[in-house]
Amino acid sequence: MRASKIAAAAAVLAIATGGTVATSAAHAAPAARAAAGTTLHLTAAKNGAMKFNTTSLKAKAGKVTIILSNPSTVRHAIALRGKGVNKKGKVVGKGGTSKVSATLKKGKYTFYCPVPGHEAAGMKGTLTVS
Numbered sequence: 001m002r003a004s005k006i007a008a009a010a011a012v013l014a015i016a017t018g019g020t021v022a023t024s025a026a027h028a029a030p031a032a033r034a035a036a037g038t039t040l041h042l043t044a045a046k047n048g049a050m051k052f053n054t055t056s057l058k059a060k061a062g063k064v065t066i067i068l069s070n071p072s073t074v075r076h077a078i079a080l081r082g083k084g085v086n087k088k089g090k091v092v093g094k095g096g097t098s099k100v101s102a103t104l105k106k107g108k109y110t111f112y113c114p115v116p117g118h119e120a121a122g123m124k125g126t127l128t129v130s
């Protein structure tokens with residue numbers, strides 16, 4: 001809400017002050033998008049199975065955030081590894097969300113649940129960054 005108001009105000013300013021500002025605003029826009037990054041949402045199986053709702057995620061290079069919602073009574077978390085990245089979100093119970101963020105280069109990464117035994121039982125997938 002606040003960010004969109006600021007963006008709207010900046011657009012009005014750019015229009016009011018003419019071509020020079022409008023040009024620099026156009027250059028600034030892609031950088032702002034890259035900083036915001038990609039947010040991916042994931043859900044653990046509601047019935048307690050050792051599964052996420054997908055085994056495949058995609059994102060653009062840059063900052064990537066994965067948010068796991070856990071609707072089951074089994075405690076889970078989200079974690080990410082590959083290409084020198086190794087990050088784990090907090091372990092959460094029913095109704096909780098676990099989050100992991102990293103700045104990623106192109107390539108393939110593994111997202112998984114770091115609770116012992118869960119990855120081996122099937123809670124994992126591939127994040128492809130392009």
Ligand SMILES: [Cu+2]
Pocket residue numbers: 075076077113114115118123
């Ligand atoms: Cu788990």
